Amino acid sequence: MDISKILNGTKLDSLSTQPLYLQISQLIASKILDQTLAPDSKLPPERELAALFGVSRTTAINAYRQLEQQGLVRTRVGSGTYVSGGTGQANTPSPGIPWSQLFTPYPQTPSSSILRELVSTPISSDVISLAAGMPDPSFYPLAALKALLNEHLDQVERGAFGHIPTEGYPPLRESLAALLHDKGIKSTADNILVVSGSQQGLYLTSRVLLEPGDYVIVESPTYIGAIQTFQSIGARILTLPASGTFPLDIFEDYLIRYRPKMFYIIPTFQNPTGRVLPEKERWEALTLAARHRLVIVEDDPYSQLYYRTEPPPTLKALDPYHGVVYMSTFSKILAPGLRMGYVCAPPALINRLALEKQYIDLHSNNLSQWLLHLFLQQVNLEDHLTFLRTEYKKRRDALVRAIRRSCGDDLVFAVPDGGFYLWCKIQAPVTAGKLLHEATKNGIFFVPGEAFYATAGGYKEFRLCFATHEETLLAEGAHRLAQSLRQLAKGKRGQGLGDKYRLNNQGSILP
């Protein structure tokens, strides 16, 4: 089926408030309903559909999902997407199990697959992706990890490959308690749950504390994975602005009016804004939370990556009422593939979290836990952190310089004192979605602001990660961004480069 002929001349309205995926699905739906597209005819693969409309593959996938939910198309595994029969029933000889109709309700916002795409899409060599919050793989301490493996693997007993306690490999729990002591957090192994990345910690904490309909307060914007987790549980999200002084008055109003169960916050080098909550405001938030017996979930992946002065103590270190659940990860400072994170909380909660974790994976991977324990015992983590701080600071400075030089007044941002991200606000009369669309043609990717908002917002904001690539690539990325802004300003479509990247970006905007 040459859908390009059928849809010839139809254009998407990129300025419309209606998402592109809905515009595409409605176009195709109208052609199905007026029988221009006959029942059982094959529709183009997602990648071709994306190219046809000049959108990302995610958008094309979401368009097909929408049509599938309406019963207008049907996906045959390994074969493709087909127009259903005229009644909305598939016209296939053996329809099989209607999987999508069996699923329990789950959030289906267009951004719901963003995180998966961010971590799974391979990066083409032509493309500079500043989208995912990935450390530079060349900074993984591979030599140290290999040396530890070589030295100790012989001594591993068979028992080490059997089951271990759900709470975590006991020696690792001890090492983590010691690590927390260095961060000013008093704890023992009983306060620690080893998790498969702090994303799992967040999920478990939410499962254990939140029921559908419960209120949770988040900063806005905030980490995509947190928004998705809360939405998946059916919690109702209340937002506090993540910029400016901590809005104590709104916070108190929420506490009184909604009696929320939890406040999720990234107080240090926030994702995506890079903001650090000053110590005085930490105390104020804690005091109010303590008065209302509100649980604070402190997500802290970035506090050790500071590029100026050491940040204020964590909320957990200050915690006057044992109401702070603290979580952190080795994904940003060692390697994300280890999937090693931890939760620090009172033993009563740790026990309940462990029970919930048992339903999911019994325990985190032994080898990662064993290796991480050896690393913490035998390698000087502080030396590695000093190295990372030096290198990431250079990268932050390189990207800041290059954006200022290339984009001038079109973009404004605060220079973050740590973490991974530059949070940019577009001053030119274009949205981040439109800019991303143009930028992908120039081989530069970022995450548009909308993804970080639980409610509408962020249309003129986007996040750049400066950690993954070295300085020259960051400068080239800034140059491509500026070129995209210029092309949009001139109202021109990209040429040359644009066509090249349209073919090379594997149909996806989000590596």
Ligand SMILES: Cc1ncc(COP(=O)(O)O)c(C=O)c1O
């Ligand atoms: C704020 C925040 N929390 C949690 C995570 C997830 O980290 P992990 O790899 O440990 O699951 C990330 C990763 O980007 C993050 O930025």
